[in-house]
Amino acid sequence: MTTIPAFVPPQRTLMGPGPSDVAPSVLKAMSAPLLGHLDPVFVKMMDEIKAMLRQVFITKNEMTFPVSGTGSAGMEFCCANLIEPGDEVIIGVNGVFGTRMCDVAERCGAKVIKVEAPWGQIIEPKQVAEALRHHRPKFVAIVHAETSTGALTPVEEISKMAHDRGSLMLLDTVTSLGGCPVRLDDWGIDAVYSGTQKCLSCPPGLSPVSLSPRALEVATKRKTKVQSWYLDVNLLASYWGEQRVYHHTAPISMNYALHEALRLVLEEGLENRWLRHERNHLGLKAGLKELGLGIASQEGHQLWQLNAVTVPEGADEAGVRKQLLTDFSIEIGAGLGPMKGKIWRIGLMGATSTPENVKKVLGALKTCLNK
Amino acid sequence: MTTIPAFVPPQRTLMGPGPSDVAPSVLKAMSAPLLGHLDPVFVKMMDEIKAMLRQVFITKNEMTFPVSGTGSAGMEFCCANLIEPGDEVIIGVNGVFGTRMCDVAERCGAKVIKVEAPWGQIIEPKQVAEALRHHRPKFVAIVHAETSTGALTPVEEISKMAHDRGSLMLLDTVTSLGGCPVRLDDWGIDAVYSGTQKCLSCPPGLSPVSLSPRALEVATKRKTKVQSWYLDVNLLASYWGEQRVYHHTAPISMNYALHEALRLVLEEGLENRWLRHERNHLGLKAGLKELGLGIASQEGHQLWQLNAVTVPEGADEAGVRKQLLTDFSIEIGAGLGPMKGKIWRIGLMGATSTPENVKKVLGALKTCLNK
Numbered sequence: 001m002t003t004i005p006a007f008v009p010p011q012r013t014l015m016g017p018g019p020s021d022v023a024p025s026v027l028k029a030m031s032a033p034l035l036g037h038l039d040p041v042f043v044k045m046m047d048e049i050k051a052m053l054r055q056v057f058i059t060k061n062e063m064t065f066p067v068s069g070t071g072s073a074g075m076e077f078c079c080a081n082l083i084e085p086g087d088e089v090i091i092g093v094n095g096v097f098g099t100r101m102c103d104v105a106e107r108c109g110a111k112v113i114k115v116e117a118p119w120g121q122i123i124e125p126k127q128v129a130e131a132l133r134h135h136r137p138k139f140v141a142i143v144h145a146e147t148s149t150g151a152l153t154p155v156e157e158i159s160k161m162a163h164d165r166g167s168l169m170l171l172d173t174v175t176s177l178g179g180c181p182v183r184l185d186d187w188g189i190d191a192v193y194s195g196t197q198k199c200l201s202c203p204p205g206l207s208p209v210s211l212s213p214r215a216l217e218v219a220t221k222r223k224t225k226v227q228s229w230y231l232d233v234n235l236l237a238s239y240w241g242e243q244r245v246y247h248h249t250a251p252i253s254m255n256y257a258l259h260e261a262l263r264l265v266l267e268e269g270l271e272n273r274w275l276r277h278e279r280n281h282l283g284l285k286a287g288l289k290e291l292g293l294g295i296a297s298q299e300g301h302q303l304w305q306l307n308a309v310t311v312p313e314g315a316d317e318a319g320v321r322k323q324l325l326t327d328f329s330i331e332i333g334a335g336l337g338p339m340k341g342k343i344w345r346i347g348l349m350g351a352t353s354t355p356e357n358v359k360k361v362l363g364a365l366k367t368c369l370n371k
Numbered sequence: 372m373t374t375i376p377a378f379v380p381p382q383r384t385l386m387g388p389g390p391s392d393v394a395p396s397v398l399k400a401m402s403a404p405l406l407g408h409l410d411p412v413f414v415k416m417m418d419e420i421k422a423m424l425r426q427v428f429i430t431k432n433e434m435t436f437p438v439s440g441t442g443s444a445g446m447e448f449c450c451a452n453l454i455e456p457g458d459e460v461i462i463g464v465n466g467v468f469g470t471r472m473c474d475v476a477e478r479c480g481a482k483v484i485k486v487e488a489p490w491g492q493i494i495e496p497k498q499v500a501e502a503l504r505h506h507r508p509k510f511v512a513i514v515h516a517e518t519s520t521g522a523l524t525p526v527e528e529i530s531k532m533a534h535d536r537g538s539l540m541l542l543d544t545v546t547s548l549g550g551c552p553v554r555l556d557d558w559g560i561d562a563v564y565s566g567t568q569k570c571l572s573c574p575p576g577l578s579p580v581s582l583s584p585r586a587l588e589v590a591t592k593r594k595t596k597v598q599s600w601y602l603d604v605n606l607l608a609s610y611w612g613e614q615r616v617y618h619h620t621a622p623i624s625m626n627y628a629l630h631e632a633l634r635l636v637l638e639e640g641l642e643n644r645w646l647r648h649e650r651n652h653l654g655l656k657a658g659l660k661e662l663g664l665g666i667a668s669q670e671g672h673q674l675w676q677l678n679a680v681t682v683p684e685g686a687d688e689a690g691v692r693k694q695l696l697t698d699f700s701i702e703i704g705a706g707l708g709p710m711k712g713k714i715w716r717i718g719l720m721g722a723t724s725t726p727e728n729v730k731k732v733l734g735a736l737k738t739c740l741n742k
Contacts, residue, residue, distance in 0.1 A: 004419050007419070031398040068441055072620075073619075075600075107600055205576055225477075251576030252576075253576070257624070
C-alpha cells in the first residue's frame with residue numbers, strides 16, 4: 001500500500017467567507033483526549049455549551065444546542081422539523097443562502113413563496129407584508145447576514161408581521177452570530193441556525209440551533225414523522241435533554257472546540273465583540289476607499305464581518321485572489337452566482353477581525369493591484 | 372455574563388462501543404491551523420483521503436468520501452440517495468442499528484421488508500433468500516457488525532443473492548471497518564457507510580461512504596429529488612469530485628484527523644490490524660472465561676472489536692460500569708433494548724485494542740466483581 005506523508009497545512013490568514021482564523025486555545029481544546037458521549041463529564045460539558053449558546057443567542061429557549069453537522073445541516077434541521085408536506089412558507093431570497101433554503105424547504109414538501117430582492121440588497125418589510133396579505137405561511141424565513149452578498153437584513157419588523165399573521169419566524173444567523181447583534185427573544189425569532197466557523201471562530205462541523213417553545217410545539221405535535229432521522233428534534237431532545245438517551249455519537253472533539261470558542265466570545269463580551277467587528281469593518285472600508293475600491297452591497301446595510309468589494313474595471317479577479325494566497329498566504333473569497341467575477345469577499349470574522357489583518361489585506365491588495 | 376472555566380477532560384481508557392482511544396498524532400492533527408475548504412492545499416488533502424478510504428474499503432469506487440456527519444448521517448445518506456417513495460427494501464434486523472435503518476428507510480418513503488433474527492444472532496442467508504422469493508427490492512441491507520449485540524453477519528452470499536435478483540447490496544460497516552475484513556469489491560457491495568470513531572480510531576464527526584458505479588447511477592438517474600439537500604450525492608459529487616463546486620463548508624479539522632487516522636491504518640497494514648483485533652479479542656475471551664464470564668453473541672460470529680459480555684447472576688450491572696469509570700477511568704458500554712441490563716459491551720477498537728488494555732479491563736473487572 002502506498003504511504004502518504006502526514007499532512008502539514010500552511011499558516012493562512014483566513015479572510016474569506018469562512019472558516020475564519022481560530023484562536024490557539026480552541027485548536028488546543030481539540031487535541032484533548034476523547035471522552036465517551038454518555039460520560040457524565042462530557043454530559044456536564046454539553047450543558048455548559050447549551051447555557052453559553054443561550055447567552056450568545058440572547059434567548060431563554062431550552063431547546064438550544066449544536067446540531068452535529070455544518071450550517072447547512074442546521075438549515076435542514078429547521079426546515080425538516082417545522083415543515084409538513086403541503087405547508088406554505090415565505091422565504092426571503094437575496095443571495096445564495098435564501099436560494100438554497102427554497103431548495104431545502106421544497107425537498108421537505110413545502111410550497112415556497114419567494115420574496116426576492118436583487119443580490120446585495122436587503123429584503124424590505126413591505127415586500128414581506130405584501131406576501132403575507134395573500135398567504136398565511138408556516139413560517140417566514142430571512143437570511144440575516146447574506147454571506148454571498150454582504151447585506152444585513154433587519155428582521156425585527158418582519159418578525160412582528162409574521163407573528164401577527166400567526167406564522168413562525170425563522171432566521172439564518174450563520175454569518176451574523178457573534179459578529180453583530182442577534183437577539184432571538186427580543187426579536188421573537190422562533191427557529192434559528194448558525195455555523196461555528198464564522199464569527200464564533202471555531203472550526204466548521206457543528207451548527208448551533210435554537211427553537212422557541214412555540215416552534216418546538218409545532219415540531220413535536222406534527223402529524224407526519226420528520227423526514228430526517230438524523231435531524232429529528234424529537235429524538236435529539238432526548239439526548240441533549242434530561243434523559244440522555246443515546247441518539248447518535250456526538251462529535252466529541254468538535255464540542256470541545258465549541259465550548260472553548262463560546263467561552264472566548266463571552267469572555268470578550270458580546271457588545272465588545274460586535275464593536276470590534278464594526279470598528280475593523282470601518283477601518284477596512286476607509287482603506288479600500290483610499291485604494292479607489294468600494295463595497296457592492298446596499299449602503300446602510302453592509303455587513304461588518306463580510307465585505308463584498310467591487311472588483312475594479314480591468315482587474316484580474318481570480319488572479320488577484322490567487323496572488324493573495326500564494327504571495328501573502330491570505331485567503332479571500334470569490335463572488336457567487338450573479339456576483340461571480342464582480343466582487344471579492346473579504347471576511348473579518350471572529351479572530352480574523354483585527355486592525356493588523358485589515359492593514360495586512362489592504363497592503364497586499366495594493367501590491368496585487370499595482371496601486 | 373457568567374464565565375465558565377476551560378474544559379479539561381480526564382484521561383479515560385475508552386473500552387465502550389465507541390468512541391475508541393485516539394492516537395496522539397491524530398489528536399495533534401486537529402490542532403493544526405485551519406485552511407479554507409476550497410484552498411488548493413486542502414483540496415489535495417481531500418484527494419488523499421479519498422484514495423486512502425478506497426484502500427481501507429478495498430474498492431475502486433470513485434465515489435468514496437467522508438460525509439460531514441456521524442455514522443448515522445452515513446446511514447441516512449445511503450437510504451436518502453437510493454430510495455424513492457414507494458420502493459421496497461429488505462433490511463436485516465438483529466439489533467439497534469438494523470432497527471434504526473428501518474426507521475430511516477421508512478422516513479425516505481420506503482416499504483420496508485424486515486428479515487429478523489434474535490439479538491446476538493446473525494442474519495442467515497436462507498432468511499434473505501426466502502424474502503427475495505417474494506420481493507424484488509431496491510436494495511438488501513445488512514448491518515455487518517452489530518455494535519449493540521457483538522455479532523458479525525457474513526455478507527458475501529447475501530450480496531450474491533441480492534444481485535441475482537437485480538437488487539443493490541447495502542452494508543453498514545460502522546463498527547467493522549478497520550477491525551476485521553471488509554472487502555467492498557470482492558463482496559459486491561454497492562453502498563456502504565462507516566464511522567470514524569470505532570476501529571479507525573479517529574474522533575466522531577465524519578462518516579466514510581462509498582457507492583459503486585451501479586448505486587451511483589441509481590442515485591443520479593432517480594426521478595425525484597433526494598429529500599435531503601445536505602446529503603444529496605448529486606450535489607456532494609461536485610464538491611468532492613473534479614469540479615470543486617462549493618456545497619457546504621467541510622469540517623476542516625475533522626478531515627485533518629481522518630487523514631492522519633487513515634495514514635496510521637495503512638501504515639500498520641489492514642491484515643496486521645485485523646490480526647491484532649482478533650488476537651486481543653481472543654485474549655479478552657480467555658481472560659473472561661477465567662473470571663467465569665462468557666460472551667452473549669452467537670458462537671463463531673463474535674466480533675473481535677466489540678465483546679458482548681453476559682452479566683453474571685447477582686452482579687450489579689450499572690454499578691460495575693460506574694465503578695470501572697470512577698475507580699479505573701475505564702469506559703465500557705451498557706446493553707441496549709432487550710439486552711439492557713443483561714450484557715456489558717467491551718470494545719477493543721482501533722488504538723484501544725492492545726494486550727495492555729485487555730489486561731487492564733480484566734484486572735479491573737476482577738476487582739469490581741470481587742473475584
